[in-house]
Amino acid sequence: MTTCSAPGKVYLFGEHAVVYGEPAVPCAVERRARVTVEPREDGRVRVDAADLSLDGFTVTWGGSIDDRPDIDAPAPLVEAAMEYIEAAVRQAREAADRPDAGFDITVESAIPLGAGLGSSAAVVVAGIDAATRALGTELDPEEVARRAYEAEYEVQEGQASRADTFCSAMGGAVRVEGDDTRTIDAPPLPFVVGYDGGAGDTGELVAGVRALREEHAFAADTVETVGDLTREGERLLADADPEREPGDELLADLGELMNFNHGLLEALGVSARSLDAMVWAARDAGAAGAKLTGAGGGGCIVALDPTDETQHALGYTAECEQSFRAELATEGVRVEAA
Numbered sequence: 334m335t336t337c338s339a340p341g342k343v344y345l346f347g348e349h350a351v352v353y354g355e356p357a358v359p360c361a362v363e364r365r366a367r368v369t370v371e372p373r374e375d376g377r378v379r380v381d382a383a384d385l386s387l388d389g390f391t392v393t394w395g396g397s398i399d400d401r402p403d404i405d406a407p408a409p410l411v412e413a414a415m416e417y418i419e420a421a422v423r424q425a426r427e428a429a430d431r432p433d434a435g436f437d438i439t440v441e442s443a444i445p446l447g448a449g450l451g452s453s454a455a456v457v458v459a460g461i462d463a464a465t466r467a468l469g470t471e472l473d474p475e476e477v478a479r480r481a482y483e484a485e486y487e488v489q490e491g492q493a494s495r496a497d498t499f500c501s502a503m504g505g506a507v508r509v510e511g512d513d514t515r516t517i518d519a520p521p522l523p524f525v526v527g528y529d530g531g532a533g534d535t536g537e538l539v540a541g542v543r544a545l546r547e548e549h550a551f552a553a554d555t556v557e558t559v560g561d562l563t564r565e566g567e568r569l570l571a572d573a574d575p576e577r578e579p580g581d582e583l584l585a586d587l588g589e590l591m592n593f594n595h596g597l598l599e600a601l602g603v604s605a606r607s608l609d610a611m612v613w614a615a616r617d618a619g620a621a622g623a624k625l626t627g628a629g630g631g632g633c634i635v636a637l638d639p640t641d642e643t644q645h646a647l648g649y650t651a652e653c654e655q656s657f658r659a660e661l662a663t664e665g666v667r668v669e670a671a
């Protein structure tokens with residue numbers, strides 16, 4: 334039996350624009366998906382994803398991939414989860430050169446689904462690592478990231494960048510620009526997350542930005558401007574001392590860029606009333622900056638605030654269902670038990 338875990342992430346800058354070759358800086362945060370894998374002799378795959386929940390929905394699903402489960406849960410949710418896990422299994426079988434390997438798989442995750450914190454990437458990254466190790470093959474985290482990207486790309490029908498999977502596999506802060514992926518130094522940033530309890534449809538939101546970009550030159554310019562502000566943010570991080578808590582000046586400069594980034598994402602049509610309400614609650618509470626994170630449409634915002642004020646204020650914001658501090662996860666995918 335092998336258990337691996339992988340973290341979720343927030344975007345400091347650059348989601349959506351990263352799909353069109355602009356740079357982005359996601360940061361891994363200490364909320365993890367854990368995947369436990371036990372090889373099976375009979376070549377079948379059984380999956381237990383006990384906390385598959387969305388919008389307050391909780392389903393218990395124990396089924397086999399060859400034999401679709403008959404459960405009372407939103408079919409598209411179960412289908413999507415099966416697809417991510419099937420894609421991870423395919424990658425693991427190929428990497429270990431065991432095309433007929435079977436598995437019992439258990440998924441447990443503390444990352445809300447479809448909310449911009451990279452739950453899909455974390456499940457796929459931890460799943461590939463656990464399944465290959467269960468077969469006696471060890472991949473380095475870069476290889477896990479590459480295979481996890483292939484899996485996400487396939488399930489999301491081409492609407493995926495390398496950002497989420499690379500960040501989850503490597504941990505810490507990373508920068509992704511097209512196929513160029515690297516880890517970068519960053520100080521311990523005081524992230525606060527607000528979650529509206531909902532979710533956005535990543536594929537639909539990416540398609541919406543694509544259409545706007547094709548229709549209007551100014552929308553294409555908006556995407557490029559996100560790239561410009563991301564590059565400026567990267568310079569701020571490069572000049573900072575990664576060992577020290579960031580000072581007020583650095584937080585103010587990063588926060589200003591986050592606010593600008595949120596405004597541009599809003600212009601690109603991927604924000605939501607609840608996300609804007611949480612962003613404003615954070616700013617009113619004194620956060621250095623706040624923006625939506627991930628695909629948008631609903632889900633999470635991320636703010637920078639070393640004090641408790643933002644988390645406290647979000648706790649009293651009607652649109653916010655949950656708020657929590659998110660520590661930078663310096664470790665990416667890791668073995669929990671083998």
Ligand SMILES: Nc1ncnc2c1ncn2[C@@H]1O[C@H](COP(=O)(O)OP(=O)(O)OP(=O)(O)O)[C@@H](O)[C@H]1O
Pocket residue numbers: 366382384385410413414415417440441442445446447448449450451452453454456497533534535626627628629
């Ligand atoms: N605990 C889990 N168990 C099984 N499947 C999961 C789990 N968590 C996430 N998934 C899969 O990932 C899907 C959500 O992925 P999606 O890319 O839409 O959102 P996200 O990764 O949470 O957010 P974003 O990509 O915006 O950062 C779920 O519908 C499900 O298929």
Ligand SMILES: C[C@@](O)(CCO)CC(=O)[O-]
Pocket residue numbers: 347348349350351352449451492493494495496497535539627628
């Ligand atoms: C919206 C997007 O940029 C981030 C989703 O977390 C899509 C992607 O990069 O795959």
Ligand SMILES: [Mg+2]
Pocket residue numbers: 451452453454497535
């Ligand atoms: Mg995802």
